[in-house]
Amino acid sequence: xxxxYSFYFQKNNELFGGTVLSVCYKADDNExxxxxxxxxxxxxxxxxxxxNDLLYKKNFNYMSELKNQIKCKKILLRIQSECLLGMYxxxxxxxxxxxxxxxxxxxxxxxxxIHLPQEAQGWGLHYKLQELELQVSGRDEKGQYIxxxxxxxxxxxxxxxxxxxxxxxxEIIYKILFDLGISxxxxxxxxxxxxxxxxxxxxxxxxIKYSSYKEFDVNVDNISEYLIKxxxxxxxxxxxxINKIGELIINRKYNGRTLSTLINIVDKIKNDKNYNLNKNxxxxxxxxxxxxxxxxxxxxxxxxxxxxxxxxxxxxxxxSIFKAIKNLYGKNVFDRISLEKLYYFESKKGNKSVxxxxxxxxxxxxxxxxxxxxxIHVEQRTFNDEKTQILQEEIxxxxxxxxxxxxxxxxxxxxEMITIISERQIPNINIYIKxxxxxxxxxxxxxxxxxxxxxxxxxxxxxxxxxxxxxVVSNSDYEDENFTDYxxxxxxxxxxxQEELEIYNLLKKGDE
Ligand SMILES: [Zn+2]
Numbered sequence: 001x002x003x004x005y006s007f008y009f010q011k012n013n014e015l016f017g018g019t020v021l022s023v024c025y026k027a028d029d030n031e032x033x034x035x036x037x038x039x040x041x042x043x044x045x046x047x048x049x050x051x052n053d054l055l056y057k058k059n060f061n062y063m064s065e066l067k068n069q070i071k072c073k074k075i076l077l078r079i080q081s082e083c084l085l086g087m088y089x090x091x092x093x094x095x096x097x098x099x100x101x102x103x104x105x106x107x108x109x110x111x112x113x114i115h116l117p118q119e120a121q122g123w124g125l126h127y128k129l130q131e132l133e134l135q136v137s138g139r140d141e142k143g144q145y146i147x148x149x150x151x152x153x154x155x156x157x158x159x160x161x162x163x164x165x166x167x168x169x170x171e172i173i174y175k176i177l178f179d180l181g182i183s184x185x186x187x188x189x190x191x192x193x194x195x196x197x198x199x200x201x202x203x204x205x206x207x208i209k210y211s212s213y214k215e216f217d218v219n220v221d222n223i224s225e226y227l228i229k230x231x232x233x234x235x236x237x238x239x240x241x242i243n244k245i246g247e248l249i250i251n252r253k254y255n256g257r258t259l260s261t262l263i264n265i266v267d268k269i270k271n272d273k274n275y276n277l278n279k280n281x282x283x284x285x286x287x288x289x290x291x292x293x294x295x296x297x298x299x300x301x302x303x304x305x306x307x308x309x310x311x312x313x314x315x316x317x318x319x320s321i322f323k324a325i326k327n328l329y330g331k332n333v334f335d336r337i338s339l340e341k342l343y344y345f346e347s348k349k350g351n352k353s354v355x356x357x358x359x360x361x362x363x364x365x366x367x368x369x370x371x372x373x374x375x376i377h378v379e380q381r382t383f384n385d386e387k388t389q390i391l392q393e394e395i396x397x398x399x400x401x402x403x404x405x406x407x408x409x410x411x412x413x414x415x416e417m418i419t420i421i422s423e424r425q426i427p428n429i430n431i432y433i434k435x436x437x438x439x440x441x442x443x444x445x446x447x448x449x450x451x452x453x454x455x456x457x458x459x460x461x462x463x464x465x466x467x468x469x470x471x472v473v474s475n476s477d478y479e480d481e482n483f484t485d486y487x488x489x490x491x492x493x494x495x496x497x498q499e500e501l502e503i504y505n506l507l508k509k510g511d512e
Pocket of ligand 1: 086096
């Protein structure tokens with residue numbers, strides 16, 4: 001046992017501000033495997049007011065003396081999983097600020113700091129570099145660019161079908177505290193990790209969570225680390241942190257990893273009833289997501305009898321958007337106002353839903369347009385496994401309900417909205433600005449060629465007040481959930497992320 005521990009009595013440690021007893025525990029091969037260690041040496045730094053007493057003793061037995069040198073009722077404890085990149089200045093994760101923060105706390109109040117070599121949740125530094133290279137630059141081990149991956153996807157790529165288990169175990173910590181004779185003390189763990197606290201409790205340690213949150217450093221580089229923790233439900237963060245995350249997202253200060261993790265969180269909020277996240281935070285995330293709403297919708301339109309897939313940019317706008325667009329083109333480009341009615345039907349088997357859109361032209365605005373006032377246009381779509389198709393059979397509006405109800409469909413509901421339309425007035429794009437019931441702001445959809453959409457947004461940003469694109473609408477305004485589902489969802493997440501990033505870059509350019 002004795003040779004498993006070495007001691008060095010530091011008379012003046014600059015970081016911890018004073019006398020520190022440093023202990024090194026050397027794990028054997030079995031322990032290395034069992035506890036997911038990436039190196040055998042565990043460093044324990046102990047700073048208490050009483051430890052100074054040892055300064056005046058010449059001989060002492062470290063193992064038996066130690067418990068007498070810790071008299072405080074509750075001992076601050078930090079178990080720092082090794083993160084060498086973080087220590088050497090990499091901003092990819094949130095651990096370095098936590099490390100320095102805990103050291104500062106122990107410096108002030110005394111406590112025990114344990115450096116645990118469990119790099120990359122126990123998968124090791126080698127693994128960590130490969131994972132980060134995939135996340136940050138999208139390059140695999142051969143240096144081949146395969147696209148930026150989020151953490152979950154990078155893990156899947158590197159580990160194949162093996163589950164990425166957090167191999168960290170804290171048994172070794174308990175063993176060390178036991179050996180040192182201090183395992184029955186009361187501890188306050190500086191950590192946001194519920195998993196860590198629960199594992200230590202299970203091992204028999206009397207431990208509570210350090211409850212005063214200090215400032216969290218959420219930034220463009222580490223935001224996805226926070227999101228992964230929220231997604232996996234391993235950590236809880238206070239409102240301040242959630243709001244900081246929201247601020248970054250809304251201002252599009254993120255990257256592909258962030259966005260795909262955000263989408264996973266929103267999916268989980270919508271679909272996983274057991275998702276252990278408080279309602280307030282859920283609402284906030286839905287609202288963040290809404291505020292960066294854009295991307296592609298698989299939309300087939302009939303244009304000169306060709307059905308084609310178009311790109312779509314979608315965002316919330318206030319009414320000043322009309323003036324903004326008029327200024328941009330020097331003329332009015334909207335050619336008609338229509339009253340749209342959306343009818344939703346669902347098959348009795350529940351596997352298929354149908355949306356019928358009828359649009360009745362209310363007025364034409366001074367421009368020649370192919371639709372005449374009073375004309376009704378009916379478009380029919382089914383939604384099945386996320387694929388959209390136009391129904392083969394033409395039906396008239398008056399026969400609509402009886403047609404579907406005779407074909408094993410239930411009538412679900414109807415949504416009405418006013419749409420102001422610019423079609424064929426600007427080459428290669430169509431703009432639809434919709435006013436929905438219960439939603440104060442409008443929603444602008446722009447369909448067309450990707451580069452033309454980008455140029456359009458670019459021009460709006462560079463020549464006009466960009467606030468018209470960024471109007472904040474609270475999530476509670478979305479009472480009509482189905483509408484959101486059918487019209488404003490991403491059809492293809494990969495493509496949507498690419499689109500969102502391009503728009504993010506455009507907006508960033510607009511800021512400069
Ligand atoms: Zn780290």
